[in-house]
Amino acid sequence: MNMDAALQTFFTESRELLEDMESQLLQLEGIDEAQLQESLNAVFRAAHTIKGSAGIFNLDFIVAFTHVVESVLDRLRNQQIAIDEALVSLLLSCRDHIAALVDAAEAKEPPDVSAGEPLLAELQQYLAADAQPTSHAAATQVANTPPPFERMAADAVSNDCWHISVRFGLNSFRDGMDPLSFLTYLGTLGNLVSVTPLAEFIPALEQYDCESCYLGFAIQFASQASKQEIEDVFEFVKEDSELHIISPNSQLTEYIQLIESMPEIDQRLGEILLQCGALTAAELQRALSRQQQQQPTAPIGEILAHGDASLNPVLDAALTKQSKVRESLAKEQKSLRVDADKLDHLINLVGELVTAGAGTSLLADSLGDGNLCESVSILNGLLEEVRDAALKLRMVPIGATFSRFQRVVRDIAKELGKDIELQITGAETELDKSVVEKIGDPLMHLVRNAIDHGIESQATRLAQGKSERGEISLHAYHDSGNIVIEVGDDGKGLDPEVIRRKAIEKGLLDEQSNLSDEELFNIIFEPGFSTAAQVSNLSGRGVGMDVVKRNIADLRGRVEVLSQLGQGSTMRIILPLTLAIIDGFVIGVADEQYVLPLDTVLECLELNSAELDSTDEPYINLRGQVLPLIFLRDYLAVRGSKPRRQSIVVVQSGGQSAGIVVDRLYGEFQTVIKPLGKLFSRVGCVSGSTILGNGTVALILDIHGLLDAMIAYEQLQYRR
């Protein structure tokens, strides 16, 4: 720690800086704006460096004088005052005085401080020139203070100063604390613009304890120091003292800017203020403890605002920031946008995984290793969960699609002069995203049809004793592995007779044919059929319902019509829950395996050949109910002899039950549905294919199609 060597460096450095300062000052006049700024900066830097270095070596007489020069230079370079010949001369004289002080310090002679006093007085004029007057007009100086900092006119106070109010604790003197030394130390951080003693705590003479400290100060402090740094000055006394540090105006703007630029993390208000420096840790602690004492608890913001009104703009900024961040975080937590392709890819992979898992499972079973089988079954259990979770990723509520119809119904009803209300239920029902996307058009058709053809005009409704306002309902719900969407209206309903006439007229129906109402209703889905006597703008072009049916069939769904003449009709769309993976039930006929969707399977029975042979009819008595049988072997025209024992799989679809007679039962199996090629699009009872665990391809049977085909076949037989 060789101070002397360092001191020598300081003297050399100072002289160089002073020389530079002189040459810069001499060329200040008559140079252009940009160069002027640069020169002023150089002069300022020189003074600033000298002041800083002198401080380290405790050359306070140099610091004190240079500080004032620096302040003037600062105003100059900030263009708060203009440069003129007089000022240049003054600055040159100041430079000379600093040089003299440095020389004196080197020679270890007492410096001629008095020579600087007239210069200081002149400099003060530039400093006080346009400064704000302060309320502490009669600022009293601290008694007997040797001036390590400049005594400045109280009216030099501007809003750019920190306002520090400190009341020292009564025991300060007894604790060995000298208030003055704290102020002196504060002076090393910046400029004490004014110091006003607060005398109101001094008691009457009788109560006056000469060892107690009654001092308080209001300080205007110009500094670049942070609030924390300023508070640290009073570190040793802050426990017993009352300390308030109020930020300068410019600092407030800085805080606000800081708050706005903070990263978007959810933080408490106190944390935000602490981080930007508007609040010190101690202040926050005080406010928090005050908050705890209060009943009922007030928000921390209110307590802080109460304590320091100048903080209000910062508080507002912090609160805005906080709520903004919270909002965006809440949004982020609610949903995450993922590219649909990525999801599809994931689901494809999960599909492959399911197939591979089934293969492993088969292999493990054939090996007969108990431990392996167990671990494979655990693996498959997890796989099932992964599959369900992956499929759920694609599930979206149908609500958004439904609510779109509010507007459609309102607009079309208005256009047609009808008064119609749309009722929506089950908007939270979730279904596969791709289904939601594709169901919009068919739904639109059905809703339009309901408005146009279903709901009668107001006059007709009133005449029929119905309410003037018609009602259309959209209803979605889950039903045994399916999603059901119903579009209902309370209008006139379908008239089987009209449909019949129309169908015959269009050549869709034989005049002699005897169809049930339900069968007649289904004719509306035939291509080229339209019941509207007049083709309206909205519907009735005869291209509607068949397209609807096809669209829904594309989604592996079907549509049913329920209608009561005069009461209204309901179009029921039944869709599979997912498009990709289902739980299947594997059965075997001859050497082939087939998959039935598990949710259609009710139970399995053994076929009692004796019972069957006795009736010669394809029915059995299942607990008192007639169960029609479908001999899959016959239906699929499989050759070869029947096995000795056959099984019946009891299935149910759309309210119909049937027993499917198969050769073998293999059990449950997770099935990844692979669509069939276009070639097979007309094959009614097969909905897709899948790859089994052993790698063979199996067809997925469409139970509904199978039942329909069976019924049609039987009717044909019956007619014959």
Add this chain to the structure above:
Amino acid sequence: MSKTILVVDDSASIRQVVSMTLKGAGYSTIEASDGRDALAKLTGNRVHLVISDVNMPNMDGITLLKELKARPDTKFTPVIMLTTESEAAKKEQGRAAGAKAWVVKPFNPQQLMAAVGKLIMP
């Protein structure tokens, strides 16, 4: 006349570092190895600040502080206690005895000088 600081610590190296730092800043120093030594060296000397360790043989820093407060000539003399983070209990005792200024070891010269600067003027 430069101000005098009494440096009390049983570790000679810490005394040396503290003394050198203070002397570098222009203070005079008196060194003492423990509380009792410190009290002895106070006789006949006027000190402006005492920097004392807490844990010392013969007389610890807190007892020294109490002694200083009891003497009329050192009653108002500021005292900086040197402590380590682990001595939380000692710090409480010291606080009760009226020690307000604490510097946590290890400290660098700047930290020490900042504490000194807050308590006495150069």
